[in-house]
Each structure stands twice: as C-alpha cells, then as structure tokens.
Amino acid sequence: MRAEFPPFRLGKVLATSFTATLTERRCDPVEHIPVPHRLLDWLAVSGLAVDSVTPAQLALARELRESIHAAATAAALHEDLPEPAVQVINGCSAQGRASAVLTADGRRRWQLSPGSRLEDALGVIAADAIEIVSGERDGTLALCASPTCQAAFFDTSQSRTRRWCEMNTCGNRMKKARFNANRSRTPRP
Secondary structure, three states: OOOOOOOOOOOOOHHHHHHOOEEOOOOOOEEOOOOHHHHHHHHHHOOOOOOOOOHHHHHHHHHHHHHHHHHHHHHHOOOOOOHHHHHHHHHHHHHOOOEEEEOOOOOEEEEOOOOOOHHHHHHHHHHHHHHHHOOOOOOEEEEOOOOOOOOEEEEOOOOOOOOOOOHHHHHHHHHHHHHHHHHHHOOOO
16 A cells, blocks of 8 residues: 655646655655655656656656756746756756657647656656756746745746746645734734
8 A cells, every 4th residue: 555645736847847746845845756656656647657666766856856946946046057957957858768749739748658768758857847948938937936835837927927836835825824914913803
C-alpha cells in the first residue's frame, strides 16, 4: 500500500509544473516526489509515462527541477542565468529522445516511444524550460507573491500581472489571511 502524498500542482506549463513538485520553498518545503514511484506518478499525469525510476534517476530529476527553478527565478528577476543550472538543463535536453507531434487542434505535444527512459522524459521537461526561459513562448516568468512560496510560474494572462503561482492555493491563502487581518482590525459592535 502506498503512503499518502500531497496532491500535485499541475499547471499548463510543463517546466513550471515540474518545479512545483517542491512547494512552500520559503517556509517548510513540501516534497511531492519523495520516492521514485511518486515521480512515476507525476510523469504519468503529465503525459510522459516511463516504466521505471531508480533512486539515482530521482536525484537527477530533482537536480533538473532545481536547475529549472534557479533559471526561471533569475529570468523572472531579469538576472543572469546561473551557469550550473544552464548546464544541467542543456545536458538533460540533449540526452532526451522524444518526438514532437502535431495534435488535431493544431498544437504541438511531446510523445515518448514505448520503452522510453526517464532521461527521455527529463529531456522534454528541459526543452520546455528552455523555451520559456529563453522567451520563445508568449508569456512572462514571474514569482509567486506568497512569502512562503515564491515559486516561479509562467504568466500567460492578457495583462501579465498574475501574482500567484496558483489561485487555488497561494492566492486563496493570501486572500484569506488579508481578510482575517482586516476583520481583526475592524471594531466589533
């Protein structure tokens, strides 16, 4: 029987969804892929299913995740990208073997072949990170306004003024805290 794990935060952008497998980075971090089978679960729900993940491959996946987070954070802050992060992202991208396929609705998606390895899935994630960090995709990298989260996310809203990585989590938590703070300042009759 598998242990209970926190739910995944799945967004529309693969690379930043992957970085969200570690949440609450500025407080008490919550690891969403603590064991290899949990990474298998995330890959499956993200359309990148592979057959197995070893503990060493889990470590590689986490290294890629942290490299993407570091590069995305630097890009959001308009800083130079950290060279070690760039090397990890480029290395993972080069090792992957996946095919870009065109869907019936005219979108591109990645397809792994049967028997694909974890490195193939990580290559897709790294390629997605390269696309958003380099500015090739329409949107803007930003950091969550929650002081406990500060996750990098890709803002594709029309105004590019989104403040939260996820409205369902960080946004609602911050709105609730603001409501409670205002309520406690209001004199009661």
